[in-house]
Amino acid sequence: MDRRKLIQQLTFSGLAFTSLNILGASVCNANDKMSSKRINHSVCRWTYNFLSLDELCTTVKSLGFAAIDLVGPKDWPTLKKHGINSSMCNGAEISLTEGWNHPQYHTVLIKNYKEHIDLVAAAGYKNLICFSGNRNGMDNETGLKNCTKGLKQIMSYAEKKGVTIQMELLNSKIDHKDYMCDLSSWGVELCKQIGSPNFKLLYDIYHMQIDEGDVIRTIQNNHKFFGHYHTAGVPGRHEIDERQELYYPAIMKAIADTGFKGYVAQEFMPTGKDNQEKLASLKKAIQICDV
Numbered sequence: 001m002d003r004r005k006l007i008q009q010l011t012f013s014g015l016a017f018t019s020l021n022i023l024g025a026s027v028c029n030a031n032d033k034m035s036s037k038r039i040n041h042s043v044c045r046w047t048y049n050f051l052s053l054d055e056l057c058t059t060v061k062s063l064g065f066a067a068i069d070l071v072g073p074k075d076w077p078t079l080k081k082h083g084i085n086s087s088m089c090n091g092a093e094i095s096l097t098e099g100w101n102h103p104q105y106h107t108v109l110i111k112n113y114k115e116h117i118d119l120v121a122a123a124g125y126k127n128l129i130c131f132s133g134n135r136n137g138m139d140n141e142t143g144l145k146n147c148t149k150g151l152k153q154i155m156s157y158a159e160k161k162g163v164t165i166q167m168e169l170l171n172s173k174i175d176h177k178d179y180m181c182d183l184s185s186w187g188v189e190l191c192k193q194i195g196s197p198n199f200k201l202l203y204d205i206y207h208m209q210i211d212e213g214d215v216i217r218t219i220q221n222n223h224k225f226f227g228h229y230h231t232a233g234v235p236g237r238h239e240i241d242e243r244q245e246l247y248y249p250a251i252m253k254a255i256a257d258t259g260f261k262g263y264v265a266q267e268f269m270p271t272g273k274d275n276q277e278k279l280a281s282l283k284k285a286i287q288i289c290d291v
Contacts, residue, residue: 037290038256038291039252039255039256039264039289039290039291040065040067040087040261040262040263040264041063041064041065041067041263041264041265041266041286041289041290042065042067042068042069042085042087042088042263042264042265042266043056043060043067043068043069043265043266043267043282044068044069044070044230044265044266044267045068045069045070045071045075046070047266047267047268047269047270048270048278048282050275050278051275053068053071053075053078053079054078054082056068057078057079057081057082057084058082059279059282060084061082061083061084063282063283063286064286065286066083066084066085067084067085067086067087067263067265068084068085068086068087069086069087069088069230069263069265069267070088070089070090070129071086071089071090072089072090072091073089073091073116073119073123076123076125080123085125086123086125087125087127087228087263087265088127088128088129088166088202088228088263088265089116089119089120089125089127089128089129090128090129091116092109092112092113092115092116092117092128092129092130093109093112093129093130093131094108094109094112095131096131096133096134096170096176096179097133097134097178097179098133098134099130099131099132099133099134099147099180100130100131100132100133100146100147100150100151100167101132101133101134101135101138101142101143101146101147101180102133102136102138102146103146103149103150105133105150106149106150106153109130109150110150110153110154113128113130113154113158113165114154114157116128117154117157117158117161117163118161120161120163121161121162121163125163126162126163126164127163127164127166127227127228127262127263128158128163128164128165128166129166129167129168129202130151130165130166130167130168131167131168131170131179131181132147132167132179132180132181133179133180134176134177134178134179134180135178135179135180136178138180140180140186143180144186144189144190144193147167147190148190148193148194151165151190151194151199152194152196155194155196155198155199156196158196158198158199159196159197159198162198163198164198164199164200164227165198165199165200166199166200166201166202166227166228167181167187167190167199167200167201167202168181168201168202168204168207168230169181169182169183169184169187169201169202169203169204169207169208170182170204170207171206171207171208171210171211172211173210173211174210175207175210175237176207182207182211183211183212184201184203184208184212184218184222187201187225188201188222188225191225200225200226200227200228201225201226201227202226202227202228202229202230203218203219203226203228203229203230204229204230204232204267205229205230205231205232205246205248205251206230206231206232206233206234206237206246206267206268207230209234209245209246210234210235215246215251216250216251216254219251219254219255219258220254220258223255223258223260226260227262228262228263228264228265229255229260229262229263229264229265230264230265230266230267231248231264231265231266231267231268231285231289232266232267232268232269233245233246233268234246237267237268237269238268238269238270238271239268239270239271239281239284239285240266240268240285240288240289241281241284241285241288248288248289249288249289249291252264252288252289252290252291253291256291264289266282266285266286266289268281268285270282
């Protein structure tokens with residue numbers, strides 16, 4: 001082969017290789033676009049309470065999502081004014097420590113929850129949070145039995161109204177000493193005993209990393225019992241960035257791969273020195289989770 005022919009062949013090969021690279025990149029970009037935004041984003045109201053609710057509504061819309069967690073009935077008109085969903089409603093609970101595991105609270109809780117189920121349904125929302133309460137010397141089996149007995153008295157009503165009651169999993173090691181629903185296995189057994197499609201667990205990734213770890217496997221094995229997710233960095237409950245131990249892109253991919261269509265709410269406490277930095281943390285968290 002003479003030099004001219006060799007140059008022509010090499011030039012053709014190079015062009016072909018470049019064309020293939022361009023085509024491959026286009027396909028990859030198309031696939032990325034098709035597979036992106038599989039997470040429905042939200043943010044917890046209390047972690048951004050340095051903003052008014054109006055300001056937070058405007059902020060989340062500017063970031064490209066439209067849901068806020070842990071907002072009660074008195075503030076729903078503000079959400080509706082901005083077209084924001086109350087992705088996890090609250091207000092029916094007595095407290096985190098006084099919950100369904102103690103029968104002396106059942107009368108009040110049943111009344112509160114039926115009233116709030118009506119309110120949630122009338123507002124067009126879907127989720128209402130609940131809590132197990134603290135042990136106060138009670139063993140897990142007794143607590144399981146008591147929670148089942150109490151919650152069963154509202155579940156047919158929740159089903160009729162199309163509202164899902166969700167018990168939050170909280171760690172009892174650091175933040176909520178003595179809280180009973182502190183392991184996913186206990187919560188899953190409660191779901192099984194209640195036996196209602198309208199009773200789920202709010203799987204808080206931060207809390208469960210502290211008390212049990214093995215987050216991705218737990219999500220893969222138990223996702224049908226999980227109706228909602230919360231995030232935060234471990235340790236510290238701050239940003240979900242590279243300064244903490246959880247790798248949230250992989251966790252979000254695991255959630256999305258289960259076919260989950262509910263909400264993932266950011267519940268970290270931002271550490272920025274001013275509001276601008278704190279809002280930048282929320283933007284970054286959404287980008288991290290937008291798999």
